[in-house]
Amino acid sequence: MAEALAAVLEAPKNFQFRAFPIPDVGEDDAVLRVEACGLCGTDYDQWLGHLKDWGGGMPIIPGHEVMGLIDRIGPKASKLWNVKEGDRVAIEPIIPCGHCEDCVSGAYTRCQSDLGYGLYQSTDVAPSLWGGYATHVYLHPRTMVHKLPSTIPTDLMTLVNPLSNAIRWIYEVGGVGLGSTVVIEGPGQRGLLAVATAKRVGAANIIVTGTRADAARLELASRLGATATINVDEQDPVASVVELTKGKLADVVLDVSSGAMAPILQAIDMVKRGGRVVLAGLKSNNKLNGLPIDNVVLREIELVGVLSAGWQSTEMAIDMIEKEGNSLQMLCSHSFSLENVTDAVRTLGRENPDSGDAVHVTLTPS
Ligand SMILES: [Zn+2]
Ligand SMILES: [Zn+2]
Structure with missing residues (x-):
């Protein structure tokens, strides 16, 4: 046999x-x-x-x-x-x-x-x-x-497989489309594919955040269509998004960072009233303290968890x-x-x- x-x-x-x-x-x-x-x-x-x-x-x-x-x-x-x-x-x-x-x-x-x-x-x-x-x-x-x-x-x-996930997060669940402003937190393989997807569906502003260790990946993000990248070790990501969007904030924020909690709290401040935060990064079973619930309620922010495509x-x-x-x-x-x-x-x-x-x-x- x-x-x-x-x-x-x-x-x-x-x-x-x-x-x-x-x-x-x-x-x-x-x-x-x-x-x-x-x-x-x-x-x-x-x-x-x-x-x-x-x-x-x-x-x-x-x-x-x-x-x-x-x-x-x-x-x-x-x-x-x-x-x-x-x-x-x-x-x-x-x-x-x-x-x-x-x-x-x-x-x-x-x-x-x-x-x-x-x-x-x-x-x-x-x-x-x-x-x-x-x-x-x-x-x-x-x-x-x-x-x-x-x-x-x-x-x-x-x-x-990873691209199908990116399409689900950005397009199917995120609802990113022509003219959208999207922030993608985490320039790993899936974050970068999310950039390519956002570009394909016509997003006007694609902002990607990463750390100092992600410098090469942020460069890749730019080549794939990101309109701006933020090194969170050197720049305040929320202030940067406020500045880049002239205060309008993002329609959709996608968190694909693994382990880190700060991106979720920052996402709440980066997204506009009625906007959507798509949570797709696993956090090693960690819990999040300090979530500003009133901010989520008063500004009618959608928080959506998504697993797979x-x-x-x-x-x-x-x-x-x-x-x-x-x-x-x-x-x-x-x-x-x-x-x-x-x-x-x-x-x-x-x-x-x-x-x-x-x-x-x-x-x-x-
Ligand atoms: Zn996998
Ligand atoms: Zn079944």
Whole structure:
């Protein structure tokens, strides 16, 4: 029987390479040959062991931003997903149940099925191949499968998942559109993709905040279409937004900074009356003190938490990469082969000072 090779996270910071049999497919499932897997901050948290109570725990094959080629597929899956063997696809991280209230009302990304790729089932759950740090991934019958164009370079194509999130935050939930003023707090991979999205939907003013350590990323933000950048170590971000908008403030503020609380409080002061603050950065379970509730009420500010993207935003991300992917190529900073998985994760977590600033990191099996 043919075997798949996978990097299994056995314990925090401990990858072991293991072989697993490639499962046979039935009527309604499939096997994916992985072309590449994108990494994000969640991968680094997972490697550190901070997610070990989530889903199946360890041992687990990480990798939730998976794309590749359909290796084998059952006839029913082929019909329902509208793909055939050899097609290039991206899969969504979550496998929704299809029956709960969230699923039937169209909000399947809120489904509590606890099934999905890279973050959920351990390798103890048959057929073990549930993550993208591998040569093959098993595709469950309820997998959300998106067909991809065949001509786009691999590293660029792996931007589908983070870009779909940016589209959800900026466009679908944020409501940023022609003439909007938007502040994006945090110039990481997702913040930078939010800049590109804001530009594409026609925002008039795109202001990006970051720290001194983010200098290179703020430069990237400018190249992607930011109209102004603020180094919060040197400038007061609220005063800067007041000045840049001539006192009008922002229609939408998106917080994608991780860990820091100050950006949320600043967002309340940066957004205009009736404006919207989109919260998309996780804060390591920290609580926020000092939230000026009266200010939120009196100025009718909307605070919205958003987790992940869904079907439409993923399709829009694919289209955006196909049409203007060239402008996003500058974000694809690092690509690693599967055997160097530990280097990939450490580089992502800024633990490898010599390897340069990791904006978007991909892992490829070959
Ligand atoms: Zn991710
Ligand atoms: Zn459900």
